[in-house]
Amino acid sequence: MAQQDSIPINTLIEKTAKYSASFPIEKVYLHLDKPYYAAGDTIWLKAYVTVEKHQPSGLSGIVYVDLLNSQDSVVSGLRLKVVNGFANGNITLDGETFKQGAYRIRAYTKWMSNFEPEYFYDRTINVGNAIDNKVNTFISYRSSGRKGGPIKLNANIIYKSPSGEIYADKKVNWQLVRNGDAISKGKGTTDNNGNLLVELPENDLETINASQLVTAIDMGDRQFVNNTFPLKNSITNFDVQFFPESGQLTNGIRTRVAFKAINVKGLGVDIKGNVTDDKGTEVATFTSAHLGMGVFALTPESDKTYTANVTFPNGSKTTYKLPRIQNMGIGLSVYNTDPENLSIKISANDVFLQRKQNKSFYLVAQSGGVIYYAASIALKDLSYSANVPKSKFPTGIVQVTLFSSGGYALCQRLVFIQHNDQLTLNLKTDKPTYTVRQNVKMQVTALNKTAPVIGSFSVAVLDDATIPSDENNEQTILSNILLTSDLKGYIEKPNYYFNKPDEEKLNNLDLLMLTQGYTRFNYEDILADKFPTVYALPEQGIEVTGILRTNTGLPVGKANVRLVIPDNNFSAQTITDLSGNFKFSDVVVRDTSKITLSARDNPNGKNLVINVNGEVFQKINKNVNIADEVVNIDSVIRPYLENSRKQYQSSRVLKEVVIKAKPNVKKPSHSDFGTFAGLSPQADHEINSDQLKGCPILINCLSTMALGLTYADNNFYVTRDYNQGKKTTPVQIYINSSQVDVSNLFSMTGDEVESVEIFLNDGLSGINRTTNTKGVMVINKKVVKKEKISLSQLLALIPKQNVITFAVQGYSKAKDFYVPKYDVNKSSVIGLDLRNTIYWNPKIITDKTGVASFNFYNSDARGSYRAIIEGLDGDGNLGRLVIHFNVR
Numbered sequence: 081m082a083q084q085d086s087i088p089i090n091t092l093i094e095k096t097a098k099y100s101a102s103f104p105i106e107k108v109y110l111h112l113d114k115p116y117y118a119a120g121d122t123i124w125l126k127a128y129v130t131v132e133k134h135q136p137s138g139l140s141g142i143v144y145v146d147l148l149n150s151q152d153s154v155v156s157g158l159r160l161k162v163v164n165g166f167a168n169g170n171i172t173l174d175g176e177t178f179k180q181g182a183y184r185i186r187a188y189t190k191w192m193s194n195f196e197p198e199y200f201y202d203r204t205i206n207v208g209n210a211i212d213n214k215v216n217t218f219i220s221y222r223s224s225g226r227k228g229g230p231i232k233l234n235a236n237i238i239y240k241s242p243s244g245e246i247y248a249d250k251k252v253n254w255q256l257v258r259n260g261d262a263i264s265k266g267k268g269t270t271d272n273n274g275n276l277l278v279e280l281p282e283n284d285l286e287t288i289n290a291s292q293l294v295t296a297i298d299m300g301d302r303q304f305v306n307n308t309f310p311l312k313n314s315i316t317n318f319d320v321q322f323f324p325e326s327g328q329l330t331n332g333i334r335t336r337v338a339f340k341a342i343n344v345k346g347l348g349v350d351i352k353g354n355v356t357d358d359k360g361t362e363v364a365t366f367t368s369a370h371l372g373m374g375v376f377a378l379t380p381e382s383d384k385t386y387t388a389n390v391t392f393p394n395g396s397k398t399t400y401k402l403p404r405i406q407n408m409g410i411g412l413s414v415y416n417t418d419p420e421n422l423s424i425k426i427s428a429n430d431v432f433l434q435r436k437q438n439k440s441f442y443l444v445a446q447s448g449g450v451i452y453y454a455a456s457i458a459l460k461d462l463s464y465s466a467n468v469p470k471s472k473f474p475t476g477i478v479q480v481t482l483f484s485s486g487g488y489a490l491c492q493r494l495v496f497i498q499h500n501d502q503l504t505l506n507l508k509t510d511k512p513t514y515t516v517r518q519n520v521k522m523q524v525t526a527l528n529k530t531a532p533v534i535g536s537f538s539v540a541v542l543d544d545a546t547i548p549s550d551e552n553n554e555q556t557i558l559s560n561i562l563l564t565s566d567l568k569g570y571i572e573k574p575n576y577y578f579n580k581p582d583e584e585k586l587n588n589l590d591l592l593m594l595t596q597g598y599t600r601f602n603y604e605d606i607l608a609d610k611f612p613t614v615y616a617l618p619e620q621g622i623e624v625t626g627i628l629r630t631n632t633g634l635p636v637g638k639a640n641v642r643l644v645i646p647d648n649n650f651s652a653q654t655i656t657d658l659s660g661n662f663k664f665s666d667v668v669v670r671d672t673s674k675i676t677l678s679a680r681d682n683p684n685g686k687n688l689v690i691n692v693n694g695e696v697f698q699k700i701n702k703n704v705n706i707a708d709e710v711v712n713i714d715s716v717i718r719p720y721l722e723n724s725r726k727q728y729q730s731s732r733v734l735k736e737v738v739i740k741a742k743p744n745v746k747k748p749s750h751s752d753f754g755t756f757a758g759l760s761p762q763a764d765h766e767i768n769s770d771q772l773k774g775c776p777i778l779i780n781c782l783s784t785m786a787l788g789l790t791y792a793d794n795n796f797y798v799t800r801d802y803n804q805g806k807k808t809t810p811v812q813i814y815i816n817s818s819q820v821d822v823s824n825l826f827s828m829t830g831d832e833v834e835s836v837e838i839f840l841n842d843g844l845s846g847i848n849r850t851t852n853t854k855g856v857m858v859i860n861k862k863v864v865k866k867e868k869i870s871l872s873q874l875l876a877l878i879p880k881q882n883v884i885t886f887a888v889q890g891y892s893k894a895k896d897f898y899v900p901k902y903d904v905n906k907s908s909v910i911g912l913d914l915r916n917t918i919y920w921n922p923k924i925i926t927d928k929t930g931v932a933s934f935n936f937y938n939s940d941a942r943g944s945y946r947a948i949i950e951g952l953d954g955d956g957n958l959g960r961l962v963i964h965f966n967v968r
Contacts, residue, residue, distance in 0.1 A: 092442060093444075099606045104132060105132070105448060105600070106618075107129070108127055108189065108192070108201045111538045112205070114917060115547070116206045117207050117208075119207060119209040120173060121173050124540070124917065125145070126168045126538040129189065133956045134952060134958060140162060140190065140192075144160075144188055145160065146185070148186070148700065148703075150184075156171050159890065159891055160892055168894050168922035169892050182206050183207055184205070185201075186202040190618065191616065191618040199568075200701075203555055210724035216715070217237055217238065217240075218238040218714065219235055219309050221311075221316070231283060232280075233311070235278040237307075237309075242721075242722075249271075252269065252296065253266075253298075256294075260765060266278070278293065289315075295308075316394070317344040318392045319341070320339055320342075321340050322337055324336075324338075324403060329378070330405070330410070331407050331409075331429055332381070332382075333411045334378070334379040335411055338595050339373070339375070340372055340595040342372055347372075349368075350368045352390075355378060355402065366388075370591060373588070382405045385402075386402040386405075387401055410432050412482045413493075416495045419470075420471075422468045422478075423467055426443070426464040430462070441485065442454065442455070443466075443483075444480075445481075446479050447474055447497070453473070474497065476496070476497060477497075477593070479494055479598060480493045480495060483603070487603070489603050493593075495593055500581070503527065503958065505524065505526055505527075506961070507522055507949060508523045521934075522933065526953070528955075532931070535926050535930075537949050539934070539948065539949040540947070541946070542917060542945065542946055543918060543939065544945060544964065546916045551579050559575045559578055562578075563577065566598065567598055570704045570706075622890065623664065624643060624664040624675060625693045626661075626662055627691050628679055628690055635660025637657060638656065639656045639688070640654075641654055641662045642677070642679075643664050646676075669889075674887050675887075676883065676884070678690075680883060685882055689882065697780065726912070748835070748863055750837050750858040754817075756845060763858075764788055764839055764840045765786070766837050767782075768834075769834050771785065775829060776830075777889065778830055779825040786836070789855070796822070796857060797855075812855070814857070814858045815828075819851070828859075834861060836859050837857070839855060900913065918938065924949070924951070944967075945964065949961050
C-alpha cells in the first residue's frame with residue numbers, strides 16, 4: 081500500500097461510471113408456469129430481459145433458453161425474439177426424450193455470454209414420469225469411512241407400484257456405473273416390505289460422486305424395469321465456513337464472524353459450538369440462526385490461534401481453525417438494523433494507526449454498477465463511524481468497499497437494502513367462490529405507490545391440491561432480479577426473504593450477505609482500465625456472416641451475395657467489403673429453416689467459394705443448484721404424478737390397429753463396411769434416429785447427446801481421458817465409411833441420420849493407430865431408395881461452392897395455451913378435465929389506468945386454486961402477487 085500513488089476519489093467514481101456505461105448489466109428472468117413437471121407436460125415460460133435499474137432491455141433482441149439433463153447435455157433449446165424486453169415460449173417434455181429426473185433450465189443473451197455464466201438465469205426443475213413408470217422407488221444412503229480414506233456406502237431401495245403396492249420377493253440386478261462403464265455389479269432380492277439393501281464395495285469419494293447406481297428389477301415374464309440413482313450427494317458429510325466481516329481477523333479489532341454450515345448437497349444444517357483459544361479458553365459461543373447461517377463476535381489477539389468446535393445435527397463433532405490473525409490492519413463493519421440508515425464503522429488497530437495516521441481512505445457504496453455514495457476519510461483515531469441514509473440506494477444489494485488512497489480495496493461488505501417499494505398489485509375475482517368448469521373473471525390493478533402504471537405481466541393459475549408448493553423455495557421475479565442474479569453460488573430458499581418480510585427475515589438476509597460471494601465488480605481491474613474481452617456484441621436479430629473467396633483462396637471484394645429462405649418467403653442481397661466479408665442482419669428465420677447463399681450473380685461466379693462463419697455455442701458451466709435436485713421424485717411430487725396418471729388414463733383412446741406384413745429391412749450400421757471389420761459388433765453407446773428427429777444442426781445435438789464423449793475445442797474426446805487431462809487425442813469420425821472431421825457435421829441435420837454408434841476404443845481395427853486418434857464415432861446415414869436419375873439431376877446433386885445450403889436455428893414459435901370453454905348450464909360430453917395448470921397468459925398488459933382483465937374456465941378439480949402474477953413496468957419497478965380462491 082505504501083508504494084501506491086494516491087488517486088483522487090473522483091477518478092474512482094469516473095472510472096466506475098465509465099465501466100458501467102461500457103458494460104451494462106443485462107439480466108434474464110424466466111417466469112415458469114409450475115415449480116415441477118411430468119413427462120408429457122409443456123413448460124410455459126415468459127422471459128423478462130432487463131438492464132440497468134431493472135428496466136426492460138433494448139440492448140438484446142434475442143434470448144436463449146437451454147434445457148439440460150443431469151449430465152449437463154442440452155436436450156432442448158429455444159431462440160426467442162425479444163420485443164421491448166419480453167419474450168415468451170414453451171418446451172414440450174415428450175416422453176421419448178425426457179425421462180424422469182432432474183433437469184436444468186438456463187437463459188441468457190449473447191451479450192451476457194461475454195461475462196461469467198454464474199450470473200445467467202439458472203434453475204433446477206424436477207421431472208417425474210407417471211405414464212411409463214411401472215415402479216416407484218425411494219432410496220436412502222448410509223456411509224462410513226475415515227476422512228481421506230475409502231468409503232463404504234450402503235443404499236436401501238424401496239420398490240412399490242404407482243398405486244402403492246409393495247414389490248416383495250423380486251429379484252434385482254445392480255451395477256455401479258461411471259462414465260458409462262460398470263465398475264462393480266451384484267444382485268439381490270427385495271424383502272416382504274419391498275426393501276433391497278445394496279452393499280457397494282469400498283471406493284474413494286471421487287469415484288462415488290462421479291458414479292450412478294443402476295438397478296433392474298425383474299417383474300416376471302422377462303420384463304425388467306431399470307432405475308438410475310446418481311450418487312453425487314449420497315455420502316453423509318458436513319462442512320462449515322467462517323467469514324470475518326472485514327475479510328480478515330485483525331489483532332485487537334472486535335470483528336463479527338459469520339458462518340455457514342451445509343450438508344453434502346449444499347443445504348444448510350443447524351449447528352452449535354464454541355470458539356477456544358490455543359490455551360483452551362472459551363472466547364465465544366455460537367448457534368446457527370437460519371439455514372445453517374449464524375454470527376458471533378470475537379476480539380482476536382495476534383499471539384493466539386483460535387479453533388471452532390462444532391456439533392452437527394447427527395451428533396458428530398469436528399473442529400475448524402479460524403483464519404490467521406493479522407498483526408496490523410483496519411476493519412469495516414456495517415449494521416443494517418436501523419430502518420432509516422446504514423451504520424458504518426471503520427476500526428484500525430494501534431499499529432495500523434501509527435503508520436497510517438492522517439492518511440486518506442475512501443468509502444464507496446455501489447449497487448448495480450452505479451456509485452450512490454462516496455466519501456473521503458482522514459484516519460485520525462482508532463475508529464470512525466457514520467450513518468448513511470438508506471434513501472440514497474435502490475432496493476437490492478449494495479457493495480460497501482473501503483479503499484486506501486491508492487485505490488486498493490482493503491475491506492468489502494455486502495448489505496441488502498429493502499425499501500418494500502415494489503409495485504402494488506391486486507388480483508380481484510368477480511365472485512367469492514366458484515363451481516367446477518365455471519368461468520372466472522379476474523381484474524389486475526398495478527400501482528406504483530398510488531399512481532397507476534402501464535406494465536407487462538404474466539399470470540399462472542394452478543390447482544393447489546395437485547401442485548403443492550413451498551412459497552419460500554420458489555424462484556420469483558423479486559428473488560431473482562434483486563438477489564440471486566447478483567450473487568455467486570447456491571442460494572437456498574431465495575423467496576423466503578421476500579415472502580412477507582419481517583425483522584427476523586431481514587436479519588437472516590443480512591447473514592446471507594455476510595456469507596455469500598459477490599465478484600461482479602473488480603475495482604482493481606476497473607482502476608487499471610482492464611476491461612473484459614467482448615466476444616459477442618448485443619444481438620438485435622439473427623445474423624448470417626461469412627467470407628467470399630475465389631477457388632484459389634483470394635478474398636473477393638465488392639461482390640454480390642444473395643440469401644434465400646424458401647420456407648419463410650424471405651430473401652436479401654448484400655455486397656462484400658474489400659476483404660470479402662459479408663453480413664446479413666435481422667434475418668427472418670422461423671423455427672428451423674434452411675438458408676441458401678448464392679454468389680452466382682458475379683463475373684466469373686462459377687469460380688467463387690462461399691464460407692459461412694459458424695455459430696459460437698455457449699459452454700456448459702457447473703450446475704451450482706444441484707441441491708435442488710430431487711432423488712426420490714416419486715414420493716416428493718406424488719400428488720402431481722397421480723393427477724398426471726389420471727389425465728393420461730382419461731384421455732387415452734384405443735385406435736383401430738391394422739397389422740400389415742412388413743419386410744425385414746436391415747438398418748444401416750458400421751458392420752456394413754469393411755473399414756470397421758475390427759470394431760466390436762456392439763457399440764458402447766448408440767443414438768437412434770428417433771432421438772435425432774427434428775435436430776436442426778447435427779453437431780449441436782451430438783455435442784450433448786454423445787454419451788461417453790466430451791465436445792470441446794471443436795473436437796470430440798473420450799470423456800474419461802478428457803477428464804484425466806488427455807485433451808490432445810480426438811475421436812475419429814466417419815460418415816458411413818468416409819473419414820471426416822467435425823466441420824462436416826455442421827451441414828447435416830438429424831433427419832438424415834439413421835444412427836450414431838460410439839466406440840470408446842477401436843478394438844482390433846487399428847483405426848486409432850492409423851489416424852492418431854482415440855475412439856470412433858460412426859454416423860450411419862439413412863438409406864435412400866434408389867431411383868434412376870437424369871444427368872441434370874445428377875449434376876444438381878454435386879455441391880456447388882458458389883451456392884451453399886445450411887440449416888439455422890430460427891426463432892422458436894410459441895404455442896398458444898389452450899383454454900377450454902364450458903357452458904355450465906348444459907351437459908358436456910367431454911371427459912374429466914384434470915388440468916393442473918388451469919390458465920397461463922404471458923401477455924397481460926395494464927393500460928394507463930393500471931388495469932387489465934382476463935378470464936378462464938375452472939377444471940373439474942375442487943378445492944383451492946392459486947393465481948400467481950409477476951411482472952414490471954417501464955421504469956423497472958417489479959411486482960409479484962399470489963392469491964387463492966375456492967372451487968366447490
